[in-house]
Amino acid sequence: MKRRNFILFAGGALAVIAIANHFFANVDYPRALALPGSLTPIMDSKELKELGLVYRSLIPDESRERTVAKRLMEKLSADDNAFTTSLDEVIKKDFAEGNIIEVRGWILSKTEARQCALFSFSPTPSP
C-alpha cells in the first residue's frame, strides 16, 4: 500500500470509529437524569415514556440519547451531590424564562420534557 493510500485508509478508519463511537457507545450520564422527578407525582411510566417519544419526534435534533443527555447536562451544576436541587432550579428557571414546550397537551419545562425523552430510551422504564 502506498504511503498516501495508507494515510487515507487510516484516516477513514479512524473517522468511522469516531463516528460509531459517537453514535453507538454507551452514553455517560447520571441515571437519575432520566427520571423526571417533577412529574412522577402525577404521571405513570407509560405516560412519561409517551411524552419522551413525542418530544423526540417534535425535536428531531434531540432524537438521540447522547444529544438529549448532553443538552440536559449543559444546564446542570457540576456538583453531583446537588443534582436534584439543581434540576429543580433549572425547571423553575425554564418556566420563569418561558423555556417551555407543549407535549401531548402538557405544558412542560424543556428540561422535564428532555428528561422524559431520556426516560424513553430506557428499555423497561419504571420510575
Place this chain on the structure above:
Amino acid sequence: MHIDARKIENHSIVEGDVCIVGAGAAGISMALDWIGSVHKVILLESGGFAYDDKVQDLYKGKSTGQKYYPLRASRLSYFGGTTGHWAGMCSPFDEIDFMKRDWVPDSGWPITRKDLDPFYARANEKLKLGPYRYDLGYWQKEKPNLNPFPLDQNAVWHKMWQISPTGGMFDGGGFNKFYKDDIVKSKNIHLFTYATVVNVVANENVSSIREVQVKNLDGKTHTVKAKYFILAGGAIQNARILLTSNTQAKAGLGNDHDVVGRYFMEHLEIQTAELWLLKPFDTALFTRGKLWCELAITEKAQRENKILSGTAGPKPLVESRLTLPRMEAWQNEDPRKSRDNMLKNRMDASEAAKKENKGAIANAYEFQTRMEQAPNPDSRITIGPERDELGVPLANLHWQLTDLDKRSVRRINQVIGWEVGKAGFGRVKLKDFFRDDNDKSWPDGTNAGWHHMGTTRMGTDPNKSVVNSDCQVHGIDNLFVAGAGCYATAGAPNPTLTLIALSLRLSDYVRVRLQSA
C-alpha cells in the same frame, strides 16, 4: 295586580305609562323598581305562573352553524323567565370588557364599567346577593380557607362570583318564587299573563311606537298603549319581535341598517384542560357554595396575547371526565327533560367518581373555560317562513364562532398552564382539540351557557348597532330594549347581574323622561 289576558274581554284596550314586554330577569327587575310610583306600568308575560308546554312551543326555532341547544329548550316562557332554570352565578364585567380593543373587531361599549357600578350595586340587591364586593380580599375576611393558588397576579387573578338564591331549576325557584307576590300585590304594576306580543305598531314615519298587539292561545287579541315601551323578552325574542313587526318598516323596526338579530353571542363554556396538582392544596375557594372562584386572565395578559376575556373554573377531574358535555345532555326539545338528562348524568358521574377518586387524580381538576365570543355579524337570529300558533314567524339561529375565539380559548389555557408551572404547584394538560394551532374546528361538545346576547347591540353608530347608550332603539323615540341583547361584547361572567344592572339604568332613564315630559 294580576290580570289573566285569557279571561278579559276580547279586543280589550289597556293603557299605561310604561309597557314592559317580558317578565323575566330584566322585566321583573324593572317592574320592581316602579312599585309604589305614580306611574302605571303594564308588564306583559307570554306564559302564566308555571311551565306550559303550549306556550313554550312559541319558542320553537331552528339552529344552524355551531351545534346549539334546541331554541325551545334554551329559555323559559313563564313568569320569572329563564331564571327558572338558572344556576344563579353572578359576577360583574371587568373594565376591559367595556373597552374598544383593537384586536377584537366591533368591540367597545358606549358606556364604561364606572357608569354601571351604581346599578350593579342595586342589581346585587334584586338578586339577593351579599354585599357588592367581588374582590377575593374582602371574602377572605368573611369566610375561612379561601386560599388562592400562588399565581402571578399580573397574568392570572382570582375572579369571584356570588351565587344568587333567586336561581332555580324548575323547582319552583327563580324570580317566580321570589317576586311573584311583590308584583301581584302592587297596585300600579299591572301584570298580564298569557299576553304574547305579536306586533309592535309605530306611527306613520316610524319615529315612535303607538301600541303593541297582544294575543294568546285562547284566541284573544288585545291592544296595549303606553308612553314608553321596553322589550325585555330575552335577546332572541326581542330581535324576533323587532324583525316581525314589519308592517310599517319592511325590514323590521330599528332595522334600517340590517343589524337587528346580528352579533348573536354566547359564552363558551368548554372543558379545555386538566390541572394536576403536584401535592394536595388546601382551599375552599373552588368549592361551590354561596361563592365561586375562577382563574381569570388579567387585562395586561389579554392585551399582550391579543385574546378575548376569559376565565377557567376548576372542577374535580375525576367527576368532570365522566360527565357528558352539556351540549349533548341538553338536546331534548322539552327543557324539563333536558334538565333531567343533565342532572341524571351529573349524579351518575358523581357516583361513579367516588370509586375512582384515589391517587394523583384526587388532586386534579378539569378547567372549564368560560369566555366571551368575539362579536360576529354572521352569528345571528333571523326569522323564517314557519310561524308559531299565534301566526308569528319563528326565530332561527345561526351560531357562528371565529378563529379569534378558538385562538383565545387555547391561549388562555396556555397562559394559565405556564403560570401554574412557574408557580410550581402543578402542571396543565390541554385537551386534544387545542393541540394543533392550525385546527380551527370546534367539537360538537362545545358548551354554551344558555346566555343569549348581542342581537340588539348597543352603540353610537346606527350602522353598527340597534340601541344607543340609553338602550333606546335608534330613531324610535319611545322604544327601548332591556337585557343582554344590548351587550356590545359579552365579557366572561354570566350575564344576569349585568343585564339587571343595565335594565335598572334604563328604568331610571325612562323615569326621568316620564317626569320631565
